[in-house]
Amino acid sequence: MDFDVAAFRERFPSLASGIAHFDGPGGTQTPREVGAAIADTLTGPLSNRGRQVASARAADDAVTAFRQAYADLLGVPPTGIVHGRSATQLTFDLARALAKTWRAGDEVVVSRLDHDANVRPWIIAAESVGATVRWIDFDPATAEVDVDAARAQLTERTRLVAITGASNVLGTKPPVRAIADAAHALGALVHVDAVHLAAHAPIDVAELGADLLVCSPYKLLGPHCGVLAADPALLDTIHPDKLAPSSDAVPERFELGTLPYEVLAGATAAVDVLASLSPTPHAHRRDRISDGLHAIDAHETRLRERIERELTAFGDDVVLHSRASDRTPTLLVTLPGRSTAEAAQHLADRDVAAPSGSFYALEPFRRLALPGDEALRAGLAPYVDDRDVDRLLEGLAEFLGR
Structure with missing residues (x-):
C-alpha cells in the first residue's frame, strides 16, 4: 500500500517548528x-x-x-x-520478582547488543542471588548475532534469556525466534526488549518466541509510558x-x-x-495495525537506503556501523578524526535533530570500541520525508567540508 507522508505529517503540530527529526529512536513526535x-x-x-x-x-x-x-x-x-x-521500570520489577525463584548456580543470559535497560536489571537480579551471567555476543564487523554462538551460551542451568528485538543504536534484528526455541528447549524464559522494534514492525509475541516482552508507546507516536505483554497464565x-x-x-x-x-x-x-493508515478501515484493528506498520516500513526503508547510498560519497570521512542484513531504519555513524558531538551540534544549529552519544547502549559501544563512547545516530520515523533527508545530508557535507 502507498504511504502518503505529506498527509501524515499534517497530523503532527510539532512539525511546524521546522525541525527535521532523526531522533525517533529516543522518542517520536506526537500526533x-x-x-x-x-x-x-x-x-x-x-x-x-x-x-x-x-x-x-x-x-x-x-x-x-x-x-x-x-x-x-x-x-x-x-x-x-x-x-x-517505562520499559526500564517494568524490566527491573520483573527481574526482582523472577529472581525470587533463582538460586546460586542458576544462569541468566544477556546480550551485548542490548540497551542497558535489558542488561543491568538482569545482572543486578542475578548477583542478588548468586546466579551466573552469561553473554550473547555480536560481530562488530557485521553487527550480526551468530545463532550458533548464541545457543552455545545456553545450558541446563539457564533460567532466563534477555535479548533485544532490535538494537536501538545499530538497528540489528537478532534471530530472536531461533534463540528462543533453544532457550525453551532447556526450560528457560525469554524476555524481549521490543522498544525499538515495535515502532517499525508488526509483532506477535508468541511467534517471536517471547515469554515476556516490553515496549514503549512514546517510541511509536504515543505518550511516555511502558507496556509489558505476556501470556496471562505466565503472569499468574x-x-x-x-x-x-x-x-x-x-x-x-x-x-x-x-x-x-x-x-x-x-x-x-x-x-x-x-x-x-490501513486501506481496509473495516478490518480487525490488529490487521489494520499490521497494514500501517508495513506501509511505514516500506517508506522508512526507502529513505534509509537513500541515506546509505549517499553516505558512500563521503568515502572514509564517514563510517557506518549499522550493517546487519535485517535491521530497522536506524543508522549509527562515526566520523574519523572528527567529533560526532560537534557534528550533532552543527546539525542542530540548522534544525536537524540527529543526536550524538551512546544512548544507554553501554554494551554495544564497549563491543564496538568507539572512540569517546559517542557516535551520531540518525533514526527514521514515519513523518520523516525526503526534504528532511536532504537537510541531514547537506548538513553533514557542510560539516565535513565537502
Whole structure:
C-alpha cells in the first residue's frame, strides 16, 4: 500500500517548528489525536476507576481500551497487558520478582547488543542471588548475532534469556525466534526488549518466541509510558512486591498505585493512528495495525537506503556501523578524526535533530570500541520525508567540508 507522508505529517503540530527529526529512536513526535485523547480524558469527568458514576466509568474505560489496544498491537490477550512508567521500570520489577525463584548456580543470559535497560536489571537480579551471567555476543564487523554462538551460551542451568528485538543504536534484528526455541528447549524464559522494534514492525509475541516482552508507546507516536505483554497464565506465576490491599489479579498485581488514565488514553490513540493508515478501515484493528506498520516500513526503508547510498560519497570521512542484513531504519555513524558531538551540534544549529552519544547502549559501544563512547545516530520515523533527508545530508557535507 502507498504511504502518503505529506498527509501524515499534517497530523503532527510539532512539525511546524521546522525541525527535521532523526531522533525517533529516543522518542517520536506526537500526533494531534494523541494529544486530544490525553486532554479530553484529563479534563474529565474523571475519578478513580469504577462503574458507579460517569467519571469513574471514564477511568475504567480508559484502562480497558488501553489493554485491548496493546493486545491488538502485540498479539496477546488484554489480560496479558501491563502498564508501567517505562520499559526500564517494568524490566527491573520483573527481574526482582523472577529472581525470587533463582538460586546460586542458576544462569541468566544477556546480550551485548542490548540497551542497558535489558542488561543491568538482569545482572543486578542475578548477583542478588548468586546466579551466573552469561553473554550473547555480536560481530562488530557485521553487527550480526551468530545463532550458533548464541545457543552455545545456553545450558541446563539457564533460567532466563534477555535479548533485544532490535538494537536501538545499530538497528540489528537478532534471530530472536531461533534463540528462543533453544532457550525453551532447556526450560528457560525469554524476555524481549521490543522498544525499538515495535515502532517499525508488526509483532506477535508468541511467534517471536517471547515469554515476556516490553515496549514503549512514546517510541511509536504515543505518550511516555511502558507496556509489558505476556501470556496471562505466565503472569499468574510471577509474584511482584505489592501493597497488601491492592489487587492480586493479573495484570493489576504488576501495576503499582493509581494508573494515569489520561496517559493510557493517549497510548491507545497512538495505536489507532497506526491502524488508521490501513486501506481496509473495516478490518480487525490488529490487521489494520499490521497494514500501517508495513506501509511505514516500506517508506522508512526507502529513505534509509537513500541515506546509505549517499553516505558512500563521503568515502572514509564517514563510517557506518549499522550493517546487519535485517535491521530497522536506524543508522549509527562515526566520523574519523572528527567529533560526532560537534557534528550533532552543527546539525542542530540548522534544525536537524540527529543526536550524538551512546544512548544507554553501554554494551554495544564497549563491543564496538568507539572512540569517546559517542557516535551520531540518525533514526527514521514515519513523518520523516525526503526534504528532511536532504537537510541531514547537506548538513553533514557542510560539516565535513565537502
